[in-house]
Amino acid sequence: MNGRSFTDRDIHLALDGELPEDERTAYQAWLEANPDMKARSQRFAADNAALRGLFSGVLDEPVPARLAAAVNGDTPKRKGMPPWWRMSAAAALLIAGGLGGYLVGTGGFGFGPDSDDRMAELAIAAHQTFAADKNRPVEVDGSDPAYLTGWLSKRTGLNLVAPDLTGNGFQLLGGRLVPAAGSTAALMLYADEQGNRISVYVTTGGIDATKGTYVLADGGPEAVYWQEQGYGCAVVGTLPPDELRVVARDAYKQLLAGAGLARS
Amino acid sequence: MEEKKAAILQEIPRLRRYARALLRDRESADDLVQDCLERALTRMENWRTGESPRRWLFTIMHHLFIDQMRKVKRRGEAAILPLDAGEALATPAIQAESVASREIVDALQQISPDRRAALVMVAIEGFSYAEAATMLGVPAGTLMSRIARGREELRALLDDQARRRTIRIVEK
Numbered sequence: 504m505n506g507r508s509f510t511d512r513d514i515h516l517a518l519d520g521e522l523p524e525d526e527r528t529a530y531q532a533w534l535e536a537n538p539d540m541k542a543r544s545q546r547f548a549a550d551n552a553a554l555r556g557l558f559s560g561v562l563d564e565p566v567p568a569r570l571a572a573a574v575n576g577d578t579p580k581r582k583g584m585p586p587w588w589r590m591s592a593a594a595a596l597l598i599a600g601g602l603g604g605y606l607v608g609t610g611g612f613g614f615g616p617d618s619d620d621r622m623a624e625l626a627i628a629a630h631q632t633f634a635a636d637k638n639r640p641v642e643v644d645g646s647d648p649a650y651l652t653g654w655l656s657k658r659t660g661l662n663l664v665a666p667d668l669t670g671n672g673f674q675l676l677g678g679r680l681v682p683a684a685g686s687t688a689a690l691m692l693y694a695d696e697q698g699n700r701i702s703v704y705v706t707t708g709g710i711d712a713t714k715g716t717y718v719l720a721d722g723g724p725e726a727v728y729w730q731e732q733g734y735g736c737a738v739v740g741t742l743p744p745d746e747l748r749v750v751a752r753d754a755y756k757q758l759l760a761g762a763g764l765a766r767s
Numbered sequence: 768m769e770e771k772k773a774a775i776l777q778e779i780p781r782l783r784r785y786a787r788a789l790l791r792d793r794e795s796a797d798d799l800v801q802d803c804l805e806r807a808l809t810r811m812e813n814w815r816t817g818e819s820p821r822r823w824l825f826t827i828m829h830h831l832f833i834d835q836m837r838k839v840k841r842r843g844e845a846a847i848l849p850l851d852a853g854e855a856l857a858t859p860a861i862q863a864e865s866v867a868s869r870e871i872v873d874a875l876q877q878i879s880p881d882r883r884a885a886l887v888m889v890a891i892e893g894f895s896y897a898e899a900a901t902m903l904g905v906p907a908g909t910l911m912s913r914i915a916r917g918r919e920e921l922r923a924l925l926d927d928q929a930r931r932r933t934i935r936i937v938e939k
């Protein structure tokens with residue numbers, strides 16, 4: 504095997520103890536003859552040692568009780584969602600009886616697994632289409648919020664209010680109807696003094712209770728969303744992430760309160 | 768059954784270390800371990816008795832990790848964090864992190880999940896290429912290239928950080 508030539512691939516094999524015993528002497532000689540390869544091998548070896556050292560302490564940590572309990576077949580409670588989120592927002596937001604009740608009863612239509620992703624994508628698409636329209640972003644302006652939300656509520660089957668986001672620097676521009684997956688969504692647009700626009704997208708539908716944030720693979724605005732049985736809400740905009748989350752929670756809280764639910 | 772459970776319990780520290788290297792955040796890592804243990808308990812018949820449950824458990828956890836990464840990729844990393852600002856700060860993987868250790872942990876999180884898993888299994892967990900390839904369900908050649916690329920990527924990220932640090936010092 505003396506004639507074997509080595510490559511940088513062998514550096515990894517050697518480092519991971521995968522180089523055959525009878526090749527090690529020749530490998531060492533190759534390293535000595537190739538200073539750049541030797542330096543490379545030393546850097547990788549140092550990184551390896553650093554990685555091992557960094558995580559070695561985990562082995563000495565006491566095993567968390569919840570993990571031991573899991574092995575013994577008890578299913579310990581997870582650190583869950585806050586109680587206000589567990590509340591069934593859907594029931595109160597949906598206008599009792601009508602279309603909403605029907606949707607809850609049938610599990611909604613057009614929504615399956617990953618319906619939260621789908622909702623976030625539609626909310627982002629609506630935001631990109633309408634918030635970018637400088638002159639005609641809305642169908643009905645925000646000068647009479649009661650009229651606006653009355654119309655949107657009727658068309659979506661939701662009991663809607665227009666969240667007051669002036670505390671966050673955002674004024675209501677107005678709203679419009681936009682398509683949702685198998686139904687209709689209300690889109691309410693807001694702008695701040697710098698001209699940043701955010702949209703609040705509310706729709707029926709959805710099966711799983713989820714929440715999260717969503718950004719398309721190629722970037723663009725972020726959606727912060729909540730989805731409950733029969734109800735979904737996404738706040739979309741291009742703001743620093745923490746800022747958007749604060750505004751989004753404020754909007755969501757008011758949507759719940761407006762439907763007769765006080766947030767705990 | 769009790770013997771089997773005891774054998775699984777013994778593997779928890781190793782599973783936790785692997786999860787922590789993969790995910791950095793302590794709570795998320797322990798959630799992954801818990802998911803793994805819960806799933807393992809429903810599939811005890813898949814564990815070939817007489818063998819250490821280690822590789823079986825690591826295999827289960829790897830599948831869960833990859834599933835989770837697919838979801839995170841689509842939703843943005845914040846999806847796994849609670850929205851409450853107070854809870855949103857991740858627990859550091861290691862107490863009293865030095866700048867150097869923070870950098871290497873950060874860099875590890877930046878390499879792709881597949882490469883990260885391969886590198887961590889071999890470099891930190893000390894599995895052989897053959898063992899790691901079996902657990903990750905890939906051919907040996909794929910495993911090798913993931914390790915090589917992962918390690919090179921990690922080094923490039925660290926060199927990059929070092930360069931940025933140098934520039935900052937020069938700018939002062």
